[in-house]
Amino acid sequence: MKTRIRELRKQSKLSQEELAFAVGTTRQTITSIETEKYTASLVLAYKIAHYFKLQIEEVFDFSDLEEKH
Amino acid sequence: MENFKKQIQKRQRIFIAGIMAAAALMIVFSRSAVKSSPAETYPFYLMGFSAGFSMALTVRYALLLGRYRKILNDETELKKLYNEENDERNRMISEKSGGMIVKYCAGVIVFAGLVSSFFSMIVMSTLMACAFFLLIVRKALMLYYSRKF
Numbered sequence: 001m002k003t004r005i006r007e008l009r010k011q012s013k014l015s016q017e018e019l020a021f022a023v024g025t026t027r028q029t030i031t032s033i034e035t036e037k038y039t040a041s042l043v044l045a046y047k048i049a050h051y052f053k054l055q056i057e058e059v060f061d062f063s064d065l066e067e068k069h
Numbered sequence: 070m071e072n073f074k075k076q077i078q079k080r081q082r083i084f085i086a087g088i089m090a091a092a093a094l095m096i097v098f099s100r101s102a103v104k105s106s107p108a109e110t111y112p113f114y115l116m117g118f119s120a121g122f123s124m125a126l127t128v129r130y131a132l133l134l135g136r137y138r139k140i141l142n143d144e145t146e147l148k149k150l151y152n153e154e155n156d157e158r159n160r161m162i163s164e165k166s167g168g169m170i171v172k173y174c175a176g177v178i179v180f181a182g183l184v185s186s187f188f189s190m191i192v193m194s195t196l197m198a199c200a201f202f203l204l205i206v207r208k209a210l211m212l213y214y215s216r217k218f
Contacts, residue, residue: 007204020152021148021149021152023154024151024155025152025156025157026152026153026156026158026159027154028159028215029156029157029158029159032158032218037217037218038158038218040157041157043157044157062197
């Protein structure tokens with residue numbers, strides 16, 4: 001799933017490690033989400049979106065799912 | 070985080086018990102190794118292997134104990150460990166690779182192997198090979214899923 005995490009991180013001048021620490025996950029998980037290898041759970045997606053003070057759909061791109069339905 | 074701290078303290082107590090048990094086993098096996106000779110019932114090298122294995126266990130538990138002691142004094146490190154252990158991706162990879170059941174099975178098989186070293190070399194080496202194979206398969210699967218996800 002495409003996300004804006006990398007872009008938002010760069011804007012906030014935040015490292016993967018710092019974001020991971022803030023949302024309660026590991027740097028490897030953030031890397032996997034950014035490289036679209038792993039899809040975050042609803043809870044983690046909420047935590048990441050909440051951290052950037054955005055809605056989940058503003059951070060995660062659900063257009064692929066919408067096309068399928 | 071307080072609950073996690075208590076959990077770590079509980080683990081420390083388990084490791085202390087583990088160190089004592091492994092050290093006791095090491096002494097038993099070392100004495101047997103010294104006493105026995107190739108001509109006797111229990112081969113010398115078998116007892117040496119078991120003593121070495123027990124020593125490795127003692128060292129491992131001691132290192133883990135030291136690591137936890139250090140982590141308990143540092144809140145940042147404690148949170149990092151909590152994040153690492155409760156990370157959803159890590160959990161998924163662990164579950165896909167067999168989860169804790171493989172670890173427990175391998176542990177029980179190794180223990181059975183150490184006990185059987187008193188009776189039969191063939192049984193002992195078969196059990197050790199079995200446990201080794203289980204752990205190798207688990208590690209290989211973990212590596213595969215870590216690259217995949």
